Amino acid sequence: xxxxxxxxxxxxxAILLYGTMDFPAWGDPHSPASGYLSTTYIEKAVxxxxxxxxxxxxxxxxxxxxxxxxxxxxxCAGMVVVSVLRRNKKEQVEKKT
Amino acid sequence: xKLLQERIQKQQIGESLIIQTAVRLLVPxxxxxxxxxxxxxxxxxxxxxxxxxxxxxxxxxxxxAFDLKTSQRxxxxxxxxxxxxxxxxxxxxxxxxxxxxxxxxxxxxxLDVIIPLGPIEWRSFGIFLVEVGVGLAVMSIMVxxxxxxxxxxxxxxxx
Numbered sequence: 001x002x003x004x005x006x007x008x009x010x011x012x013x014a015i016l017l018y019g020t021m022d023f024p025a026w027g028d029p030h031s032p033a034s035g036y037l038s039t040t041y042i043e044k045a046v047x048x049x050x051x052x053x054x055x056x057x058x059x060x061x062x063x064x065x066x067x068x069x070x071x072x073x074x075x076c077a078g079m080v081v082v083s084v085l086r087r088n089k090k091e092q093v094e095k096k097t
Numbered sequence: 098x099k100l101l102q103e104r105i106q107k108q109q110i111g112e113s114l115i116i117q118t119a120v121r122l123l124v125p126x127x128x129x130x131x132x133x134x135x136x137x138x139x140x141x142x143x144x145x146x147x148x149x150x151x152x153x154x155x156x157x158x159x160x161x162a163f164d165l166k167t168s169q170r171x172x173x174x175x176x177x178x179x180x181x182x183x184x185x186x187x188x189x190x191x192x193x194x195x196x197x198x199x200x201x202x203x204x205x206x207x208l209d210v211i212i213p214l215g216p217i218e219w220r221s222f223g224i225f226l227v228e229v230g231v232g233l234a235v236m237s238i239m240v241x242x243x244x245x246x247x248x249x250x251x252x253x254x255x256x
Binding site: 047048050051052053055059060064065067068070071074075077078081082085086087 | 220
């Protein structure tokens with residue numbers, strides 16, 4: 001069973017590595033990733049938001065929904081851990097007796 | 098687990114004077130650096146998440162070097178919960194205020210109606226408000242995760 005899993009992992013890895021051959025070169029200005037929105041952000045972010053740090057401008061303003069739900073995810077994780085793990089000492093005493 | 102605890106108590110691991118003094122000296126600087134990372138996110142790498150993790154780690158390092166009770170004396174569980182909820186609420190509240198005052202959800206320039214700074218300045222300031230909210234939420238969640246997982250939810254002694 002372990003051998004099968006190893007073979008499956010190796011085949012998947014080989015396919016993924018083969019897939020990377022089609023990627024555009026790193027930093028290629030004509031690649032789709034840097035063709036459409038990113039030029040707009042780089043040209044207009046500073047004058048539109050007055051934030052010198054483009055990463056902050058994109059994170060906080062243009063991609064505000066993303067950041068908001070990241071916060072919500074972290075918040076939910078914290079609340080779930082508190083509600084599952086946190087115990088009062090009184091309840092434990094009641095269970096023992 | 099019990100055996101490990103007994104061994105630790107016998108050897109007094111984590112009760113080292115050097116570590117405790119070093120932590121006591123380090124904690125204010127870690128907290129100031131965390132605040133700097135949050136506030137300076139507009140100009141340098143950083144922002145709410147990173148600064149919040151730094152602030153939270155200052156309390157975690159206290160709990161590691163001393164014990165859980167010491168860190169809870171400096172930041173009570175109730176205050177921690179209030180800060181975390183306030184942080185998440187600041188973010189969503191700012192976003193909702195934008196929608197209430199006639200803009201789109203999360204379009205900070207709509208807040209120009211309350212304090213006239215100019216819509217572009219408001220976009221910059223709105224990002225700052227939101228980063229503060231993220232920082233508070235991340236800090237309190239980090240600390241409460243460590244407290245709960247380190248003491249299995251009992252909050253008695255911890256690691």
